[in-house]
Amino acid sequence: MIAYLACFDISDDRIRYRVGKELNAYGNRVQRSVFEITLDRPEQLEKLRNKLLPQLQAGDDLRFYSLCEHCRKRSVNVEGERLACFPAAVVL
Numbered sequence: 001m002i003a004y005l006a007c008f009d010i011s012d013d014r015i016r017y018r019v020g021k022e023l024n025a026y027g028n029r030v031q032r033s034v035f036e037i038t039l040d041r042p043e044q045l046e047k048l049r050n051k052l053l054p055q056l057q058a059g060d061d062l063r064f065y066s067l068c069e070h071c072r073k074r075s076v077n078v079e080g081e082r083l084a085c086f087p088a089a090v091v092l
Helices: 013-024 042-055 069-073
Strands: 002-009 027-031 034-039 061-067
Touching (some): 002 013, 002 042, 013 027, 013 034, 013 042, 034 042
Antiparallel strands (some): 002 034, 002 061
16 A cells, blocks of 8 residues: 555535545645545556646645555654554454
């Protein structure tokens, strides 16, 4: 599985809701506009991008940061506690 951090800055409430709903199908919301998502194949990211891009307006921003396994293992919260190496389980 390939993990990504998806984050967005979208001004329109309806578009923000739709993008959040779509990303939620691939992972977990960790903040209001930040999701940890997992995909089985790299081609799925391209498919997801192509689905979401037409919905965005000028000035909207949607980014996908690749999270390698090594990076996920080193991730901590503000208190220094290690975060779980997601996904513990993914059910689609």
